[in-house]
Amino acid sequence: MSRIETTAAAVRSAEISHSMILIIGGGAAGMMAAIAARRSAKASGNSCSITLLERNPRPGTKIRISGGGKCNVTHTGTSAELLEQGFLRRNEARFLRQALYSFSNSDLLALLRSRGVESEERPDGKVFPVSEDASTVARAFEELLKESRVQAHFSCRVRSVERKGELFMVTTADGVFTADRLILATGGVSYPGTGTTGDGLVIARSLGHSIKKPSAALAPLYTLNAPPASLSGLALRSISLVATSGGRSVERRGDLLFTHRGVSGPAALSLSRDIAELIGETGNCALFADLFPEQSSAELEAELLLQARxxxxxxxxxxxQGCPIAPLSGAFGMARQGTIPTALVPFLMRHAGLGNDVTWSGLAKEKRQSLLSTLKRFPLGSVRDVPLDQGEISAGGVSLGEVNPKTMCSRVVPNLFLCGELLDYAGEIGGYNLQAAFSTGWMAGVNAVKPVVTNSL
Ligand SMILES: Cc1cc2nc3c(=O)[nH]c(=O)nc-3n(C[C@H](O)[C@H](O)[C@H](O)COP(=O)(O)OP(=O)(O)OC[C@H]3O[C@@H](n4cnc5c(N)ncnc54)[C@H](O)[C@@H]3O)c2cc1C
Structure with a gap:
């Protein structure tokens, strides 16, 4: 492999190391890209050199903390189902289609099984390693990396990348690396303590890519007034969380958790991306909980009237206190998701303007209407912040239109590949984000080895 002629006086030739494929980022996408590149090269009899640069002392930092340390590694179902349930924005699902079909959840689980990591599916479709220990997944990938004869440099932060003729010149504190093909897999910008401070976005922009500004996703919601202490830690099962702003409204069905700063839980996390965008546009957003999402107001009113009679x-x-929360339509009496939490009841009563000891027969019509609207639209406060750094992922990133979804190759810079959370997609909770990182990483690795990568759709 030829060495680059460099004019940079600061760079001594001894510090320059060349490889055919260089990967920046040793997370799920970067490690998978390296493994896929080696397998693909081996299959085609190509003995290419592969280098991976990771700023942390070890790879897979986010894998180790994922799923509360248990690693929800993927989701069960067909690739079509994963795309449908895990990626609610159609353009993002469309972009990921090829990757998820090329390297599916079964491919991922088979790869883990080949390293002795068995997985199990939960009733809600989430898949975890049987060990319930995320480090078993990270270790399996470390071993696969070693097996793949990848020159891995840890504690090695890339400062900048330049295009010099046909080569990429990658500058780090340890020296300069050059490569024929570059795979950017530096992740998003949430949890910056794990190494994801957005370096890859700066690099991609410097190479000519447009970047959609990162914004929060799968993040908790902080409200202007913190919930009362007695509600902190309380869960509302299967309700509908409604967010309204500037005449627009978005909602998500799922469990909601009161925290000491606002709300979290699946419904809040899932809606956080939409809410961050609404706040970005209008500057405010009010939250409500519909405790009876399967009943229309008219149906719920009829139930309350029946109860009063x-x-x-x-x-x-x-x-x-004994009333089911979020019952199925037509099954008002069945506490499928448990009952309204007792600790919430005083707040419902107060908001509806009802005295503590009022009976059904003492309830005037307007008070019954007030109770009805409280149950359908219980206010949770105004959102103060959707903290970008606290999200499981970040939305935004390298524009999808500038990346070929069949190869992960840049349409802007020849021989540049981009994969993982760095790209402008964001999945739901449930293992979808790791799967997307692995699938796009796989695709980038396989295609980076090919002699000519076409950029046509
Ligand atoms: C707390 C938490 C829990 C999560 N749980 C789950 C879960 O259970 N299931 C799920 O599907 N998803 C989960 N996610 C999301 C998932 O972890 C990410 O979407 C996924 O890891 C993204 O993979 P990636 O390879 O694109 O990026 P990352 O895993 O973030 O890897 C990027 C790597 O690039 C390195 N890097 C960045 N800049 C440089 C540089 N300049 N030089 C060298 N190296 C650099 C970083 O150090 C990092 O190691 C969770 C995320 C968090 C934060």
Whole structure:
């Protein structure tokens, strides 16, 4: 492999190391790209040199903390189902289609199994290693990297990348690396302590790519007024979280958790990307919980009326304490998701303007209407912040239109490949983001080895 002629006086020739494929970032996408490149090269009898640069002392930092340390590595189902459930924005699902079909969840699980990591599926479709220990997944990838004869440099942060003729010149504190093909796999910008401070976005921009500004996703919601201490830690099962701003409204069904700073849990995390965007446009956003998302207001009113007729002497407070939360339509009496949490009831009563001991027979029509609107639209406060750094992922990144979804090759810079969270997609909770990082990494690695990569669709 030829060495680059460099005019940079600061760079001594002894410090320059050349490889055919150089990968920046040793997370899920980067490690998978290296492994895929080696397998693909081997299959075609190509003995190319592969280098991986990672700023952390070890690869796979985010894998190790994923899924609360248990690593929700992927989701069960067909690739079509993963795309449908895991990537709610159609353009992003469309972009990822080829990658998820080329390297599916079964391919990923088979690869892990080949390193002794068995996985199991939970009833909700999330897949975890049987060990429930994320480090078993990270270690499996470390071993696969070693097996793949990848020149890995750890504690090696890339400062800049320049295009010099046909080569990429990658500058680090340890010296300069040159490569024929470059794979950028530097992740997003959340949890910056794990190494993801957005360097890859700066590099991609410097090479000519347009970047969609990173924004929060799968992040908790902080409200202007923190929830009362008695609600902190309380979960509302299967409700609908509604966010409204400037006449627009978005909602998500799922569990909601009160925290000491606002709300979190699957419904809040899933809606956080939309909310961050709404706030970016209008500057504010109000949150509400619909405790009866399967009942229309008219249906719920009929149920409350029936209750009032049947049990006039019953205290409304007592009724609410035993009342199912989010029951199925037509099955009001069935506590499928448990009941309204007792700790929430005083707040519901107060918001509806009801006295503590009021009975159904003592409830005037307007008070019943007020209770109805409280149950359908219980205010949770205004969002103060959707913290970008606290998200499991970040949205935004390298524009998808500038990357060929069949190869992960840049349409802007020849022989540049981009993969993983660095790209402008964001998946739901459930293993979709790791799967997308592995699948796009796989595709980048396989295609980086090919002699000519076409950029046509
Ligand atoms: C707390 C938490 C829990 C999560 N849980 C799950 C889960 O259970 N399931 C799931 O599917 N997803 C989960 N995710 C999301 C998932 O981890 C990421 O989407 C995925 O790891 C992205 O992979 P990646 O390879 O694109 O980026 P990363 O894994 O972030 O890897 C990028 C790598 O690039 C390195 N790097 C960056 N800049 C440089 C530079 N200048 N020089 C050298 N190296 C550099 C970084 O150090 C990092 O190691 C979780 C995320 C977090 C933060």
């Amino acid at each position: 049947r049990s006039g002497a019953q205290m409304v407070r007592k009724f609410l």
